[in-house]
């Protein structure tokens with residue numbers, strides 16, 4: 001059976017799923033999105049993603065398309081219809097359809113809601129984590145509201161393509177002060193030479209990663225030394241370990257930064273342990 005998408009109130013064949021040409025998401029990137037990992041057919045870190053969705057919509061004055069309870073039902077049904085056990089679910093809300101004009105349409109159209117789900121091969125993901133992955137660094141060139149999870153992702157797309165062309169999985173943005181902000185679709189972490197776990201503070205212009213928040217809680221419960229403080233590419237290259245977090249990658253060890261080996265070039269013990277414990281916890285608590 002083929003894939004099924006949810007589009008504005010209806011489940012349709014993925015191949016036939018479409019939105020209007022004057023959807024403001026299509027014309028202006030005027031919308032937001034969320035991505036949940038799916039474990040055992042259930043949503044990982046669901047509460048954090050719902051809270052961020054609500055906040056992103058609020059920051060852009062887009063109405064919530066339905067209540068959280070109703071959304072949960074539609075998300076679960078999308079997962080079920082696509083027979084996803086391990087995978088990802090993507091949800092996008094745009095301001096809706098209106099004749100092209102930059103200001104918000106008045107009266108506001110109904111927000112447009114699209115949901116898709118796909119399966120991911122957990123063994124391939126595990127193998128990649130065992131090998132570790134590479135990142136490149138590049139100048140930060142995004143707007144000043146990266147805390148809103150908008151669908152306007154062109155700098156992220158260009159950064160990710162540059163990473164791919166360099167044989168890397170991710171690009172880390174570096175701001176004007178020479179500090180790493182985050183990845184194109186993940187948050188950046190190191191275990192520094194003092195053994196402290198470091199990731200940038202959320203007052204900076206970064207996305208407040210839900211996986212990041214869960215991992216901070218886990219690391220604090222484990223009694224690890226934590227510092228929400230930025231680091232430079234040189235500090236990252238000289239760190240004991242590096243890794244990234246996100247709904248797509250979970251916790252993924254980084255073993256190369258701009259062709260410099262991190263540590264001895266293999267995934268470090270802290271990142272490996274955090275990956276295992278994060279996945280175990282997420283699996284237990286998925287709902």
Ligand code: PDD
Pocket residue numbers: 035182183184185186187207208209210211212245246247248
């Ligand atoms: N990206 N930073 C950016 C810029 C991101 O796009 C993401 C997630 C993250 C990690 O956030 P979280 O832990 O809440 O997934 C950080 C998703 C997975 C994506 O764009 O596909």
